[in-house]
Amino acid sequence: MLRLxxxxxxxxxxxxxxxxxxxxxxxAELYACGHxxxxxxxxxxxxxxxxxxxxxxxxxxDLQVVVLDGDGSTLMNxxxxxxxxxxxxxxxxxxVFDNEVLLSVGVSFKTATAEGADLAGIAxxxxxxxxxTCTDIDSFRDAxxxxxxxxxxxxxxxxxEPVLPPSFFIGCHMLENRFEFQRALEREP
Amino acid sequence: MPVSTTNSKIIYDALKACGVRVxxxxxxxxxxxxxxxxxxxxxxxxxxxxxxxxxxxxxAGAHLAGVKSAxxxxxxxxxxxxxxxxxxxxxxxxxxxxxxxxxxxxxxEHPWQTEGGLVTEAVLSALRIPYERLDDxxxxxxxxxxxxxxxxxxxxxxxxxxxxDLMME
Numbered sequence: 001m002l003r004l005x006x007x008x009x010x011x012x013x014x015x016x017x018x019x020x021x022x023x024x025x026x027x028a029e030l031y032a033c034g035h036x037x038x039x040x041x042x043x044x045x046x047x048x049x050x051x052x053x054x055x056x057x058x059x060x061x062d063l064q065v066v067v068l069d070g071d072g073s074t075l076m077n078x079x080x081x082x083x084x085x086x087x088x089x090x091x092x093x094x095x096v097f098d099n100e101v102l103l104s105v106g107v108s109f110k111t112a113t114a115e116g117a118d119l120a121g122i123a124x125x126x127x128x129x130x131x132x133t134c135t136d137i138d139s140f141r142d143a144x145x146x147x148x149x150x151x152x153x154x155x156x157x158x159x160x161e162p163v164l165p166p167s168f169f170i171g172c173h174m175l176e177n178r179f180e181f182q183r184a185l186e187r188e189p
Numbered sequence: 190m191p192v193s194t195t196n197s198k199i200i201y202d203a204l205k206a207c208g209v210r211v212x213x214x215x216x217x218x219x220x221x222x223x224x225x226x227x228x229x230x231x232x233x234x235x236x237x238x239x240x241x242x243x244x245x246x247x248x249a250g251a252h253l254a255g256v257k258s259a260x261x262x263x264x265x266x267x268x269x270x271x272x273x274x275x276x277x278x279x280x281x282x283x284x285x286x287x288x289x290x291x292x293x294x295x296x297x298e299h300p301w302q303t304e305g306g307l308v309t310e311a312v313l314s315a316l317r318i319p320y321e322r323l324d325d326x327x328x329x330x331x332x333x334x335x336x337x338x339x340x341x342x343x344x345x346x347x348x349x350x351x352x353x354d355l356m357m358e
Binding site: 018020040042043044045046047048049050051052053054055056057058059060063077079080082083086087174175178181182185186 | 210211213234236237238239240242243244245246247248249250251252253254255256258272273276277280281282
């Protein structure tokens with residue numbers, strides 16, 4: 001599965017969500033699908049996108065929050081899975097695009113998921129109530145929509161190809177994105 | 190020497206008076222009463238962390254979602270959070286109110302706390318984080334309020350170092 005196609009598959013559902021992505025390819029591909037004020041691209045601080053999503057979800061139970069994470073970032077904050085599970089906000093879906101490498105530095109640096117580490121299994125064992133590993137677009141889209149409909153904290157791992165986007169272009173400055181995102185959340189009823 | 194329940198309550202009440210509604214914490218001995226007060230308060234969302242750096246993300250999310258937050262951690266937890274402070278809070282201009290128990294200062298009996306005590310203020314200064322010590326209970330509310338005001342105006346992290354004389358009785 002291509003990460004871009006996986007993002008496209010859930011893009012219509014993201015329009016009404018507060019979305020936090022990790023840096024690099026995931027941010028660039030979501031941006032390329034069409035930027036919205038409710039999308040925040042965390043361009044640094046690897047590992048903390050999921051914690052940010054938890055902070056938003058706990059602060060605004062009326063918002064549906066979606067985090068688009070990666071295997072490298074998730075592995076940097078495995079303890080965060082236990083914290084998410086502990087507070088279990090029903091309005092948070094944690095998607096992990098697992099390409100088994102640290103793609104930004106090339107395909108040569110494999111992460112532990114290339115050697116058998118199972119992030120959905122780790123999330124389930126941490127106490128995340130709904131987890132899945134998806135290897136094709138249809139099952140990923142279905143798992144995402146089911147989690148949305150169920151209103152239940154989920155970690156959904158999408159196994160994707162280690163393919164770089166054609167461009168890492170993001171057409172708004174980090175701070176512009178940050179203030180726009182904050183205002184977008186203020187506007188939500 | 191026990192941890193001061195009286196002064197823990199004074200600190201907690203000050204956080205409430207300043208509108209703080211999300212507290213993320215990784216407890217240590219000096220902070221147990223404070224964390225307990227947050228836990229018992231239905232108006233407060235307490236997030237017990239696995240590692241302090243998570244709290245930087247949680248406070249960033251809370252801020253962008255319009256909720257005032259504070260972090261409770263030991264100085265060693267602050268040291269463990271430096272990249273989150275730099276690469277999230279400072280990069281994205283997030284106001285953080287960090288209450289840091291200041292271990293390893295005069296009177297410290299535990300050898301394992303002493304190295305962190307030596308470097309805490311130097312690291313705060315290197316990060317250009319405005320900070321003050323809190324030792325006098327009468328100063329707790331005004332200093333927390335002023336620290337929060339500066340964080341909000343500058344959109345940057347600020348820190349209050351909770352001293353031994355305040356936290357222990």
